[in-house]
Amino acid sequence: MKRIYVIVMLAMSMLAQAESREQLCKIAAGRYGQFNYWKEGSTVLESLKNYISEVTDEKSGKFIPKKDRIAVFDMDGTLISETTPYYSGWLLWMDFVKQYPDKVSKENRQFAEDIHDDLYAHKHIRDPRVNNQGRYQYECFTGMTANEFHAYARNWMDTTPAGGMNNMKIGESFYLPMLEVISYLTSNGFTIYIVSGADRGLVRATIDGVIDIPMSHCIGSDIEMRAALQGESRDYIHTIKAGERVERTGNGLTVNVAFTKIKNIIEEIGQKPVLAFGNSTGDYAMFQYVTDDNRYQSAAYCIMCDDTERDYGNAEIAENMKGYCEDNGWHTISTREDWKTIYGYEVTKK
Numbered sequence: 001m002k003r004i005y006v007i008v009m010l011a012m013s014m015l016a017q018a019e020s021r022e023q024l025c026k027i028a029a030g031r032y033g034q035f036n037y038w039k040e041g042s043t044v045l046e047s048l049k050n051y052i053s054e055v056t057d058e059k060s061g062k063f064i065p066k067k068d069r070i071a072v073f074d075m076d077g078t079l080i081s082e083t084t085p086y087y088s089g090w091l092l093w094m095d096f097v098k099q100y101p102d103k104v105s106k107e108n109r110q111f112a113e114d115i116h117d118d119l120y121a122h123k124h125i126r127d128p129r130v131n132n133q134g135r136y137q138y139e140c141f142t143g144m145t146a147n148e149f150h151a152y153a154r155n156w157m158d159t160t161p162a163g164g165m166n167n168m169k170i171g172e173s174f175y176l177p178m179l180e181v182i183s184y185l186t187s188n189g190f191t192i193y194i195v196s197g198a199d200r201g202l203v204r205a206t207i208d209g210v211i212d213i214p215m216s217h218c219i220g221s222d223i224e225m226r227a228a229l230q231g232e233s234r235d236y237i238h239t240i241k242a243g244e245r246v247e248r249t250g251n252g253l254t255v256n257v258a259f260t261k262i263k264n265i266i267e268e269i270g271q272k273p274v275l276a277f278g279n280s281t282g283d284y285a286m287f288q289y290v291t292d293d294n295r296y297q298s299a300a301y302c303i304m305c306d307d308t309e310r311d312y313g314n315a316e317i318a319e320n321m322k323g324y325c326e327d328n329g330w331h332t333i334s335t336r337e338d339w340k341t342i343y344g345y346e347v348t349k350k
Contacts, residue, residue: 018168024210029184037177042338062297066189070273075196077279081173083312084162093137108136139250153205168347177339193217197257224251257282262289279303300330307336
């Protein structure tokens with residue numbers, strides 16, 4: 001009898017899985033804010049709902065026309081996990097090196113090997129080579145077209161388990177409460193942009209099929225693209241031939257964090273957003289830009305990963321972040337105090 005019970009429980013655990021990407025895209029809070037994944041009485045959620053109520057009321061002195069209702073979101077740590085066990089771009093790179101060691105340089109392999117254990121143990125990486133991690137990452141995917149990289153990244157995130165968690169793939173590691181926020185905003189006439197430090201191609205692959213926004217609304221770090229027959233020709237000289245491939249190179253062009261986010265918002269969106277959501281010091285510049293001297297009522301929300309029971313949060317970092325945000329008039333969202341669940345009730349920490 002005991003053996004049968006164990007088998008049944010094992011079978012049930014195998015069936016219990018995180019929300020699939022198809023299910024994630026159906027998460028909706030609606031125009032009036034029916035939030036299922038937030039705790040009752042969350043003051044920060046109430047502040048957001050009050051804000052939306054005011055700026056969408058034509059009789060309000062704080063009314064914002066639909067064309068100016070723009071919200072920007074960071075990705076890693078804001079919409080998806082960056083603690084299972086790290087940034088998705090780093091995990092994509094590390095898994096590629098492990099699977100195809102002959103396709104990367106010895107230096108690349110050595111770096112991945114040196115930091116692997118600490119990264120998966122959720123330790124702070126002090127290796128100075130982290131400052132050039134983008135170069136190692138871009139080397140892996142040199143020669144791929146944008147579509148090939150998109151397909152590779154999607155397959156990887158659909159098949160790779162999220163480190164340190166049960167019943168979840170990397171491509172399923174979205175914060176369910178934040179998907180409700182995006183649904184709520186779009187239902188109230190807001191236009192959404194993702195402004196991330198991740199590779200722009202990876203941002204597009206990550207949100208594809210989950211967050212219903214145009215691919216042109218994904219802003220990230222950029223790499224150089226070259227035509228296969230371009231040789232040494234400058235971009236403004238070369239004209240591609242029929243069937244000529246346009247491929248990724250190993251050269252990074254921009255790192256979309258801190259002030260670079262502001263530059264890209266100005267250049268690609270063309271107007272100042274009124275809402276900003278992020279989770280780290282790399283988003284502070286974006287918060288400041290959105291809330292400083294805005295002609296409309298504006299606000300910034302910072303997600304604090306402080307849940308150490310359901311996730312790999314860090315209470316000390318979260319507390320320091322909270323103080324900084326409060327000093328600047330920005331709101332903070334606690335994954336521990338404000339959310340009923342992070343990834344879904346079936347997902348548990350190992």
